[in-house]
Amino acid sequence: MNDIAIRVENLSKLYYIGAKQDQPDNLREWLTGRFRRNKHDARDEALWALKDVSFKVKRGEVVGVIGRNGAGKSTLLKILSRITEPTGGRVEMDGRVGSLLEVGTGFHPELTGRENIFYSGAILGMRRAEIDRRFDEILDFSGVEKFIDTPFKRYSSGMKVRLGFAVAAHLEPEILLIDEVLAVGDATFQRKCLTKMNDISRENRTILFVSHNLAAIKNLCPSSILLEGGAIETEGDSNGVIASYMTLVSPAKDGWNDIPPDINRFGTGILRTEYFTLRNQRGESVDTIESGEDVLFCFGYTSNTTQTLKNVDAGFWVDNEYGETLFAQYSSYMGQKLRVSDVRGEFQCLITDLPLSPGRYLVHPRIHVFGELADGLLQPAGAFQVEFGDFYGTGSKGFFSDNPLVNFMVKGDWGVGNM
Amino acid sequence: MKGSTESPEVDMMPGQDLLPAAGSQKVVIEATHGLASLKLGLVWEYRELLYFMVWRDIKVRYKQTFLGILWVLLQPLVSIIVFSVLFGYLLAVPSGDVPYPIFLYSALLPWTYFSTSLTRSTTGVVNSSHLITKVYFPRLVIPISGVLSGFIDFAIAFVILIGLMLVYQINPTPNIVFLPGFILLAMLTALAFGLWLSALNVRFRDVNYMLPFLVQVWMYLTPVVYGSNLIPEPYRFLLALNPMTGVVAGFRWALLGDYLADAAPPDELFPISMAITLVVLISGIVFFRTTERTFADII
Numbered sequence: 056m057n058d059i060a061i062r063v064e065n066l067s068k069l070y071y072i073g074a075k076q077d078q079p080d081n082l083r084e085w086l087t088g089r090f091r092r093n094k095h096d097a098r099d100e101a102l103w104a105l106k107d108v109s110f111k112v113k114r115g116e117v118v119g120v121i122g123r124n125g126a127g128k129s130t131l132l133k134i135l136s137r138i139t140e141p142t143g144g145r146v147e148m149d150g151r152v153g154s155l156l157e158v159g160t161g162f163h164p165e166l167t168g169r170e171n172i173f174y175s176g177a178i179l180g181m182r183r184a185e186i187d188r189r190f191d192e193i194l195d196f197s198g199v200e201k202f203i204d205t206p207f208k209r210y211s212s213g214m215k216v217r218l219g220f221a222v223a224a225h226l227e228p229e230i231l232l233i234d235e236v237l238a239v240g241d242a243t244f245q246r247k248c249l250t251k252m253n254d255i256s257r258e259n260r261t262i263l264f265v266s267h268n269l270a271a272i273k274n275l276c277p278s279s280i281l282l283e284g285g286a287i288e289t290e291g292d293s294n295g296v297i298a299s300y301m302t303l304v305s306p307a308k309d310g311w312n313d314i315p316p317d318i319n320r321f322g323t324g325i326l327r328t329e330y331f332t333l334r335n336q337r338g339e340s341v342d343t344i345e346s347g348e349d350v351l352f353c354f355g356y357t358s359n360t361t362q363t364l365k366n367v368d369a370g371f372w373v374d375n376e377y378g379e380t381l382f383a384q385y386s387s388y389m390g391q392k393l394r395v396s397d398v399r400g401e402f403q404c405l406i407t408d409l410p411l412s413p414g415r416y417l418v419h420p421r422i423h424v425f426g427e428l429a430d431g432l433l434q435p436a437g438a439f440q441v442e443f444g445d446f447y448g449t450g451s452k453g454f455f456s457d458n459p460l461v462n463f464m465v466k467g468d469w470g471v472g473n474m
Numbered sequence: 475m476k477g478s479t480e481s482p483e484v485d486m487m488p489g490q491d492l493l494p495a496a497g498s499q500k501v502v503i504e505a506t507h508g509l510a511s512l513k514l515g516l517v518w519e520y521r522e523l524l525y526f527m528v529w530r531d532i533k534v535r536y537k538q539t540f541l542g543i544l545w546v547l548l549q550p551l552v553s554i555i556v557f558s559v560l561f562g563y564l565l566a567v568p569s570g571d572v573p574y575p576i577f578l579y580s581a582l583l584p585w586t587y588f589s590t591s592l593t594r595s596t597t598g599v600v601n602s603s604h605l606i607t608k609v610y611f612p613r614l615v616i617p618i619s620g621v622l623s624g625f626i627d628f629a630i631a632f633v634i635l636i637g638l639m640l641v642y643q644i645n646p647t648p649n650i651v652f653l654p655g656f657i658l659l660a661m662l663t664a665l666a667f668g669l670w671l672s673a674l675n676v677r678f679r680d681v682n683y684m685l686p687f688l689v690q691v692w693m694y695l696t697p698v699v700y701g702s703n704l705i706p707e708p709y710r711f712l713l714a715l716n717p718m719t720g721v722v723a724g725f726r727w728a729l730l731g732d733y734l735a736d737a738a739p740p741d742e743l744f745p746i747s748m749a750i751t752l753v754v755l756i757s758g759i760v761f762f763r764t765t766e767r768t769f770a771d772i773i
Contacts, residue, residue, distance in 0.1 A: 070771070137503060137610035139770040146503035156608045165534045177526040178609055206537075 059149065060230055060261035061112040061135070066144035066467065068105040068130050068285075075471070104130040105141070106285045113227075114149075115259040119266065119276035119293055119301050126282040128265045132234050135263065151260070153180055153228030159219030164208035168199060168218055171207050175222050189225045196251075197221035224251045230261045235268075238376040249275070269297050269377035301376050301415075304434065310342030312437030319433040326367065326395065326422045326429045329355040331437035334403075345444025346464065350409050352384075354402045354420050358395055368423040369394040369402040371414050374435070381411070381462055385421075411441045490614040507770040510763030516612045524615050524622070526664060531594075531623035539736070542614045550586060554579055554634075561699045570701065572730055576638045580729045581698040583635055587628040589689045595620030595668025596685055600675050603773045613766040614759070617668045621661050635729075649728040656724040661719050663751045669758030673765045676773050696722050711743060717754070720747030 105127045112118050124126050133139045135146060136154035143319050172193055176186040185192075194200055197218045202210060210218070233252070252275055256262055266272055272279055272293060279296040281288040281303075311332045320327075321341035332340040334351040344350050352371060358364065370385025384404060386393055393402065393422045402422075417435035421428070441454060446464050453464065517524070536542045554575050562568045562574030569577035595617035599606070601704070602616050639646070675681035696718045697704070705713060713719040 057745065133770065134503060137501070137606065140767045141503065141505050143505055146501075148501040148503075151499060152501055154609065160608045161605055163530060163534060165528065165537045170530075170533065176607060177523045180611075183522050226687050334583050 058114050059111050060114040060116070061110075061149075061263065062147040063111070063135075064109050064145045065145060066105055066108045066134065067103060068127075068134060068139070069142040070102045070104050086183065095424060103285045105134070105170075107145070108282075108285070108287055110280060110290060112261055112263065113293055113435050114261055116278070117256040117262040117264065119264050119272035119279035119296075120282060121266065121269065121279055121296065122195075122282035122288075123274060123304060125406055127285040128282055129234065129283070130285075132263070132265050135232050144377050147296045148230055150229030151180075151227075152230045152232065153226040154232040154234075155223045155226070156232075157180075157233045158216050158223065160223075161370065162219060163205055165206055167206055168197075168203040168210070171218065174221055175219070176225075179223065179226055180228070181226060184229070193221045193225050196224060205253050220248055220251075224248070224255070228260070230263075231255065232265075234265045248434050267378070269300070270379050273297060273377055297377065310437075310439070311340050314432070314436055314438070320430060322422070322428040322430040323424070323431070324426055324430065325360060325417070326356050326358050326364070328420045328422065328430050328432070329357050329399075331355075331418055331420060341439075343440040343442055344409060345442050346409060346411060346413065347444045347446030347448070348409050349405065349407045352404045352406060352418065354422075356395070356400055356402060356422065358398050361398065363394060364424055365392065365394055365395040366425050367395050367429075368421075368426075369393055370474070371404070371418050371420045371436075373411075373418055375462060376415050376417070379462070381416075385423075387423075408446065408466070409441065409444075410446065410465060412461050413441050413443050506767060508764075509597060509760050510767075513612075513762065514614075516741050517614050517618065519622050520612055520615055521756065523611055524619055527615060527619035528623045531619060535623075535657070535707075543630065546627045547634060550582065550631050550634055553582060553586075554638075557582070557699055567700045568704065572644065573642050576642050576644060576730070577701070577726070578636055578699060579638055580726045581696075582630055583628070584656065584660045584721055584725045585693060585696065585698045585718070586631065587624055588664050588721065590627065591621045591624040591664035592668050593689065594624060594669040595665060596675055596681060598668075599672040599769070600679070600682070600773065606773055607770050614669075614762065614767060617665060617672050617762070620668060620672075621665045621745070622727065625661070639729075644730065646729065647731045649731045651728075652724070653728045654729060656721055659724070659748070659751065660718075660721045662755055663721060666717075666751055666755035666758045669762045670754065673758075674764045676688075676765065676769050692716075692718065698722055701726075714743035714746045715750065717747045719749040719773075720751075726738075 065157065075360070093461040108127070120128050120131065130139075132154070133156075134141050135148070136152070136156065138154075138156075159175070161175040163174060167173060172190065173186055176323070177183065192205060197214075197220075199210070199214050199218050202214065207215065207218075249271060252262070254265075256275060263275075264272065264276055274291050278291055279293040280290045281296045281300050283303060288303070289296050311330065312331045314328055331354050332355075333342070333344055334353050335341050336343065336349055338351070340353075354369065354371070356369075368385055370383065370387070372380050373385035374380050386402075386404070415438055417438050419432065420430075420436050422430045447453070447466060453461075536545065539545065541548065557578050558575045562578065563571065598616040599613065599622040599639070603609075606613065638644075671681050671685070693699075695713075695716055697713065702710060702713055702719065702723055720743070
């Protein structure tokens with residue numbers, strides 16, 4: 056048996072954006088369109104959703120696919136799932152292919168849960184005998200036994216997702232294509248799904264996993280592919296690929312970050328964040344800080360009114376490199392209402408004994424005025440590095456210092472007592 | 475791919491497969507150009523899905539209705555009464571030697587099957603857009619299931635025909651053995667036009683608006699409420715261009731042949747009807763398979 060499960064060669068897909076948007080939805084437009092010289096006229100903008108993409112996936116390998124919106128991830132998955140045809144190139148897949156582009160594909164609201172398991176299973180490519188055989192297992196995994204004969208439309212959204220994933224998780228293809236399905240459901244269920252996916256990947260099945268959830272990619276996929284603008288930007292070890300993805304999505308530098316005026320932002324705009332920087336105890340702008348240091352998170356602002364604004368709530372949250380949010384801090388959490396009377400100034404938040412472990416972190420600021428969002432950014436305002444420091448005040452590193460699974464630290468005071 | 479974990483042990487142990495070879499199959503994806511081939515074997519491979527789609531259609535259709543399956547009987551009964559009063563009594567459309575209601579219903583029954591099947595297969599693809607953009611299966615399954623699922627309704631409505639024949643004391647003629655053939659022809663005709671219209675519907679939603687109108691006009695162009703002998707002889711061949719004429723006239727002949735002097739057996743015009751259906755069907759499959767490549771992109 057060939058040890059290459061998926062072989063993609065020079066795969067390309069061309070879309071005509073104009074054609075897609077001004078699709079002649081009625082006959083008249085189409086007929087008049089016939090008199091124009093070309094099938095795709097000048098209005099149509101050609102867009103290569105994928106251009107000359109080639110890669111191989113070995114049997115039993117679990118590969119992540121990451122990239123920004125519009126990078127071609129979904130197009131790639133749609134072509135591999137045979138939903139749409141490529142414009143050029145070739146794909147060879149050796150084995151039974153199953154694809155999971157959403158949870159609950161083919162569920163019909165009028166059918167009962169039981170009926171839907173069979174119907175959806177058939178649509179996803181399961182044989183009837185296979186569904187019969189695994190029915191109890193599916194039911195058990197979904198945890199909706201009590202409602203199995205209730206019409207699906209009466210299910211809560213959580214139950215819908217659980218039953219949908221239960222069916223999908225029991226597909227038995229040798230090659231599994233998965234898109235973002237884990238972005239749904241509550242945290243407990245997401246964990247259950249990740250565990251299940253982990254099990255699946257151990258069964259020596261080949262998986263291509265498209266996701267924005269970098270933490271999931273890091274945990275499940277030893278190697279990844281980064282798509283950018285329809286082409287492969289990097290491929291290889293997931294940690295490296297995730298790092299290149301991060302520099303791609305957040306060009307935010309460490310240290311002082313002016314926020315460009317053309318950045319995507321939302322809110323009323325009465326106050327705008329102008330820059331972000333960290334300051335050390337001496338008030339100097341820095342890009343690197345040690346664990347356990349006291350640090351000022353500083354956000355420069357401009358006000359577009361000369362009036363004094365009362366009840367300003369400034370805040371930010373901090374993500375790690377895998378997109379996991381570690382903490383958020385708003386002045387309102389501390390019961391502090393800020394007053395802004397200058398047109399320009401700096402919001403400063405002192406964090407003592409910075410509890411973050413070594414790594415790179417991203418900062419997302421927000422400003423609310425009288426409970427209304429004044430400024431929010433669609434991407435991080437900046438980043439900073441944390442290096443090893445004497446957090447515990449004892450000189451101990453703890454054993455986590457290079458263990459990326461430990462995100463932050465807390466202090467403790469130990470003793471031995473008797474009950 | 476590069477930089478990945480070490481290759482599976484399969485390299486070390488030639489001949490020992492990690493997965494059973496039985497379920498293995500090779501999938502090749504490439505851009506296709508020109509007209510598509512029929513590849514009907516693919517539909518056969520997905521016959522279980524076809525079965526489930528038909529099963530779902532039937533299950534869903536009468537859920538949460540008060541009268542449920544009774545609707546299948548109610549609709550034709552009301553039609554029989556209205557048409558009989560209007561065409562049989564007031565307009566006195568000639569119905570040969572049989573009472574007008576049975577004359578009407580022997581044609582209305584296959585017509586209703588045809589028109590509902592046509593409607594279902596035409597709208598089916600667009601109504602399944604949520605599936606088409608999310609999962610692969612041969613799209614032909616959708617219009618085919620639309621044609622098949624109407625068959626249950628047809629079977630139930632057939633009970634009314636039996637009732638009418640009992641009431642009017644009309645015995646089935648030996649010609650009735652040809653009836654399944656005409657049912658099949660109605661099915662294929664609905665599928666033939668359904669394939670063209672459903673594929674066009676993906677691109678031009680005009681089809682949705684046109685469809686009820688088309689079905690209505692088509693019914694009056696088919697000898698359903700009247701007999702084909704109502705059309706003057708020189709123009710009668712025009713009826714044959716309508717493939718449903720063959721189906722409807724054939725139905726009447728198979729059921730009432732002996733009672734109805736002018737219910738002619740299928741004549742030389744019938745092959746024309748059949749040929750038209752066949753041409754539309756095969757071209758419909760090719761057109762559908764050719765356009766289905768872009769269904770997911772434009773639906």
